[in-house]
Amino acid sequence: MAEPAYYDVIIIGAGPAGLTAAIYTARARLNTLLVEIGLFGGQINNAELLENFPGFPDGIDGLELGGLMLKQAEKFGLKTLTGEVTGIEIKNGNKIVKTSEGDFAADSVIIAGGSQRQKLGVPGENEFAGKGVSYCATCDGALFKDRVVAVVGGGNAAVSEALHLARFASKVIVIHRRSELTAQAIIQERAFAEPKITFLLDTTIDAIEGEQFVRSLKLNNTKTGAKSTLEVSGIFVSIGSKPATDYVKGVLQLDPLGYVVTNEKMETSVPGIYAAGDIRANSARQAITAAGDGATAAVNIERSHHTRK
Amino acid sequence: MAEPAYYDVIIIGAGPAGLTAAIYTARARLNTLLVEIGLFGGQINNAELLENFPGFPDGIDGLELGGLMLKQAEKFGLKTLTGEVTGIEIKNGNKIVKTSEGDFAADSVIIAGGSQRQKLGVPGENEFAGKGVSYCATCDGALFKDRVVAVVGGGNAAVSEALHLARFASKVIVIHRRSELTAQAIIQERAFAEPKITFLLDTTIDAIEGEQFVRSLKLNNTKTGAKSTLEVSGIFVSIGSKPATDYVKGVLQLDPLGYVVTNEKMETSVPGIYAAGDIRANSARQAITAAGDGATAAVNIERSHHTRK
Numbered sequence: 001m002a003e004p005a006y007y008d009v010i011i012i013g014a015g016p017a018g019l020t021a022a023i024y025t026a027r028a029r030l031n032t033l034l035v036e037i038g039l040f041g042g043q044i045n046n047a048e049l050l051e052n053f054p055g056f057p058d059g060i061d062g063l064e065l066g067g068l069m070l071k072q073a074e075k076f077g078l079k080t081l082t083g084e085v086t087g088i089e090i091k092n093g094n095k096i097v098k099t100s101e102g103d104f105a106a107d108s109v110i111i112a113g114g115s116q117r118q119k120l121g122v123p124g125e126n127e128f129a130g131k132g133v134s135y136c137a138t139c140d141g142a143l144f145k146d147r148v149v150a151v152v153g154g155g156n157a158a159v160s161e162a163l164h165l166a167r168f169a170s171k172v173i174v175i176h177r178r179s180e181l182t183a184q185a186i187i188q189e190r191a192f193a194e195p196k197i198t199f200l201l202d203t204t205i206d207a208i209e210g211e212q213f214v215r216s217l218k219l220n221n222t223k224t225g226a227k228s229t230l231e232v233s234g235i236f237v238s239i240g241s242k243p244a245t246d247y248v249k250g251v252l253q254l255d256p257l258g259y260v261v262t263n264e265k266m267e268t269s270v271p272g273i274y275a276a277g278d279i280r281a282n283s284a285r286q287a288i289t290a291a292g293d294g295a296t297a298a299v300n301i302e303r304s305h306h307t308r309k
Numbered sequence: 310m311a312e313p314a315y316y317d318v319i320i321i322g323a324g325p326a327g328l329t330a331a332i333y334t335a336r337a338r339l340n341t342l343l344v345e346i347g348l349f350g351g352q353i354n355n356a357e358l359l360e361n362f363p364g365f366p367d368g369i370d371g372l373e374l375g376g377l378m379l380k381q382a383e384k385f386g387l388k389t390l391t392g393e394v395t396g397i398e399i400k401n402g403n404k405i406v407k408t409s410e411g412d413f414a415a416d417s418v419i420i421a422g423g424s425q426r427q428k429l430g431v432p433g434e435n436e437f438a439g440k441g442v443s444y445c446a447t448c449d450g451a452l453f454k455d456r457v458v459a460v461v462g463g464g465n466a467a468v469s470e471a472l473h474l475a476r477f478a479s480k481v482i483v484i485h486r487r488s489e490l491t492a493q494a495i496i497q498e499r500a501f502a503e504p505k506i507t508f509l510l511d512t513t514i515d516a517i518e519g520e521q522f523v524r525s526l527k528l529n530n531t532k533t534g535a536k537s538t539l540e541v542s543g544i545f546v547s548i549g550s551k552p553a554t555d556y557v558k559g560v561l562q563l564d565p566l567g568y569v570v571t572n573e574k575m576e577t578s579v580p581g582i583y584a585a586g587d588i589r590a591n592s593a594r595q596a597i598t599a600a601g602d603g604a605t606a607a608v609n610i611e612r613s614h615h616t617r618k
Contacts, residue, residue, distance in 0.1 A: 029476040054329040072366035138607035167338040284608040292601015299593040
C-alpha cells in the first residue's frame with residue numbers, strides 16, 4: 001500500500017482559526033494542507049456584517065472576510081482539500097488524518113473545525129438566519145438598538161445574552177420551555193433586576209415568521225396548550241452548541257461538553273496536535289479570538305520544529 | 310478631594326490588544342477609557358507592511374491598521390487619553406489608575422502596554438528601523454527572500470529566529486558577543502546542521518550602515534579587537550525584550566522576566582484586572598494574537614458584569 005501524502009501541517013476546518021493558522025504556517029514555508037467539509041470561511045459566512053473584527057471600521061461581510069483570508073493563505077502556497085475528516089491516528093510519530101478523500105500524514109495537526117450552535121428546528125429558523133435569527137448576542141446585539149428581541153433558552157449563556165441585549169434593545173423577552181431558569185442565581189438576579197427583561201416560561205416556539213426580516217414568533221404554552229403570537233425584530237437562540245469533535249474522541253482530551261482542552265499555547269493532550277477557535281474549551285467564540293488562536297498554534301508549531309529531534 | 314472620574318473599563322496601551330479590547334467593550338456599551346503614552350497603534354506603527362494580519366491579502370501598513378482600529382473603537386464611543394500610567398491601586402473594590410493626567414477609577418482594567426524589544430544602541434539602528442533592521446523574524450523574515458541577513462543574539466529566541474530566517478534567506482549569520490551560544494542544545498544542533506547558517510562569535514556590532522536600506526555592519530572582535538565589515542540586507546536584533554510592567558510590580562503576579570501571568574481568559578492574579586498582548590507571559594507576540602487576547606479580555610469582562618455582586 002502506498003504511503004499517504006505527507007504535509008508539515010494539516011489544518012482541519014477553514015474558519016478564521018484555520019485560515020489564520022494557514023496564513024502563518026504557509027508563510028513560514030511549512031507545507032500545509034487545509035481540509036474543510038463545507039464552505040471555506042466557516043461560521044462567519046453566516047454573518048452579514050462583522051462590526052467587531054479589528055481593522056474594518058465600516059464592518060465587513062463575513063463571506064468577504066473569509067474569502068480575503070483564503071486568498072492571503074493561498075498567496076503563501078497553501079493547499080486546500082474539500083472533504084470530511086473521519087479520524088486521526090498516531091503512527092510512527094506522524095499523525096495520519098483520515099478523510100473521505102483518502103489518508104494524509106502530517107508532522108503537526110491543528111483541529112479548528114469550530115462548533116455548531118444548536119438549532120430550534122422550527123419553520124422559519126433557517127429562512128430568517130441573519131435576518132433576525134441570530135445565535136450570538138455579542139456579535140449581533142448592537143444591530144437591534146431600540147428593538148424588541150427574544151432570547152430562547154434558560155441557562156447561563158441565554159440569560160447573559162439577555163443582559164447583553166438589554167444594553168441595546170428596548171425590550172428583551174426570555175423564552176424558556178421549562179418553568180424555571182437553569183442559569184446561576186446571581187445571573188438570574190441581575191436579569192430580574194433589569195426592567196427591560198421579561199420572561200415567558202413554560203413556552204416553546206412553533207414558528208418564526210416575517211417578510212424580509214423576522215416580524216413575530218408563534219408560541220405554545222406547554223402547560224395550557226395555549227397558542228399566541230409575539231412581535232419581535234430579533235430572536236437569539238441560545239440553547240447550547242456542539243463542537244465537531246466526534247472523530248477525536250479517545251484520541252484527545254475533551255471537556256465534558258466535547259470541546260478540546262488546550263493550554264494557552266493551543267497544545268492539546270497529544271504532542272503535535274493543536275486546537276484553535278470555537279472548538280476548544282474556554283474559547284471566547286469570536287472571529288478575532290479564533291484568528292488569534294490559529295496564529296498562536298501556528299507560531300508554536302513553527303517553534304517546536306526547532307526543538308524536535 | 311474630588312472623586313476620580315469613573316469608567317466601566319480602563320485600557321492601558323493602544324496597540325492591537327488594547328484597540329481590539331476597546332472595540333469590544335465600547336461596542337458592548339461599557340464606558341471605556343483608553344490610555345496611551347505614545348502613538349496610538351503601538352508596535353505595529355513600526356511595521357511598513359504586515360503580511361500576516363488576516364483579512365488583508367495584499368498586506369497592510371502598520372500605521373494604517375492602527376488607525377483603522379482606533380476609528381472603529383471611536384465609532385462605538387471610546388474615549389482616549391494621552392498620558393503615562395504610573396500605578397494602579399485597589400480601593401473599595403474599584404481600581405484606581407494613576408496617570409500623569411490625574412487619577413481615574415474603573416470597575417475593570419486591561420493591561421495592554423506591550424513590550425519593548427531591547428535595542429543594540431548602536432549608530433544606524435533607529436535610522437534603519439523597518440529598512441533592514443527588524444526585531445521579529447516571524448513578522449519580517451519573508452521579506453528577505455534570497456538575501457543575506459544577520460541575527461544578533463545567542464539565546465533560544467535568536468537561534469530560533471535564525472532557523473526561521475533560513476527558510477527564506479540565502480545566508481544567515483548569527484552574531485553573538487560571547488564565545489558560546491546560550492540556546493538549548495537541541496536548537497543549537499538544528500542550527501549547526503543547517504548549511505545556510507554560520508556563526509560569528511566573540512563579535513559585537515559597532516554600527517549599522519546603508520543608504521536607503523541596510524547595506525552593511527561594522528563589526529568588532531571582542532577578543533582580538535579586529536574590526537571588519539559584513540554586507541547584509543537585514544539585521545534581526547534578538548537580545549531580549551522588556552514588558553512595560555514596572556507600575557504593577559507588587560500588584561500583579563509577574564513571571565521572572567516581568568511579564569504579566571494570565572490564564573486563558575486573560576485574567577491576572579487580581580480579580581477585575583486583565584492583561585492582553587505582548588505584555589503577558591507566553592504571548593505569541595503577533596498583532597493578530599494580541600488582538601485576539603484583547604477581545605478575549607473584553608468578552609470576559611462583559612460576562613463578569615453579569616455575575617458580580
